[in-house]
Amino acid sequence: MNVLYVYAHQEPKSFNSSMKDTALEAFEERGDSVKVSDLYAMNFDPVLDENDFKNRKYTDIFNPFLEQLHANKTDGFAPDIKAEMDKINWADMLIFQFPIYFTGFPAIMKGWIDRVFSPGFAFNPLTQSAYETGLLKGKKSMLVTTAGADKDWYSKGGMHGDIHELLKSITHCTLEFTGLEVLPTHVVYGASNLSEDDAKKELERYRELILSL
């Protein structure tokens, strides 16, 4: 299958980077094709603004929603957005790997969603295209995340609460919203304090997950 691997970590020597490399090797072993959007390395701009559009429908007032709809009809997106859309169209599966920041995406990845998952491309309220009829239906997706805190913080009754409930804003209201099938989220807890041995075990656990997809 074709995999788009959207990745957000600043440091090539990080544990997150090792996880990404582990996944890429496992996908190669499977014979899958992978394109990587390495957001920090690409210097991806996460801010949805007027620069997203090559031509504007309304120049007197900026309405992001209406401009996104218009750009989808007129091939009017800036090249950096168009490039990500092309990768999504090519992909059978989207993987989002990120260290969790305040129980959600780092801003650079949130902005990738804000700018790329636009109305007319990923969903469309005007044609009732969302969830069961979302425009990305037929593709799969998965979140892969590292949390600095331990699992008890992220469990029901813990300080933060159940991580899977907290991520519903992404898994349900973002990914399923566009019609994507969502595989169970893969979480590495206590990632800021992993021993070398535990890090190895986590990489192996992730490798096996990718091989089992």
Place this chain on the structure above:
Amino acid sequence: MNVLYVYAHQEPKSFNSSMKDTALEAFEERGDSVKVSDLYAMNFDPVLDENDFKNRKYTDIFNPFLEQLHANKTDGFAPDIKAEMDKINWADMLIFQFPIYFTGFPAIMKGWIDRVFSPGFAFNPLTQSAYETGLLKGKKSMLVTTAGADKDWYSKGGMHGDIHELLKSITHCTLEFTGLEVLPTHVVYGASNLSEDDAKKELERYRELILSL
């Protein structure tokens, strides 16, 4: 009281802008002092990276968490972050006003959190400073948001689900996490299709809320 008003909308002629202006007038009527962080107008950079730091603790590997802790000990943040921290220190209340993007913050506001609410400033895992002992304890906060979709989408059993549950990643795991008291979230539903009359009513409803704080 002193209010920091963190605001994220691109367009000065938008309904969101009218809401902000309504709030600022109401705060003036109350005799409160307000500082506004108008994130798009400031061209605020939401990406947490090496440029956040004037000096680095570790130059061989970039670990955002350790660098943020170090910067808080050494006055080592870039000026744009320092300026926001100064406003928070001055404020008794923080208000975040934004159009909801995929049931969460727009990236520009998420990045404000990622970069400004750093360990050592807003919380500190090393000293067990979070929630009841969060470093911003004593201050209040409130989310103010507009949703394009109608209320039934954002209710229990609706397509997205209960908006207050979806926002817990912000209200609980971000704001309460730092010790902030969180007032009930103010939501304007169906904001993309408000009639002129309904828009007026919503502005009046918001004005009354600010006056009642």
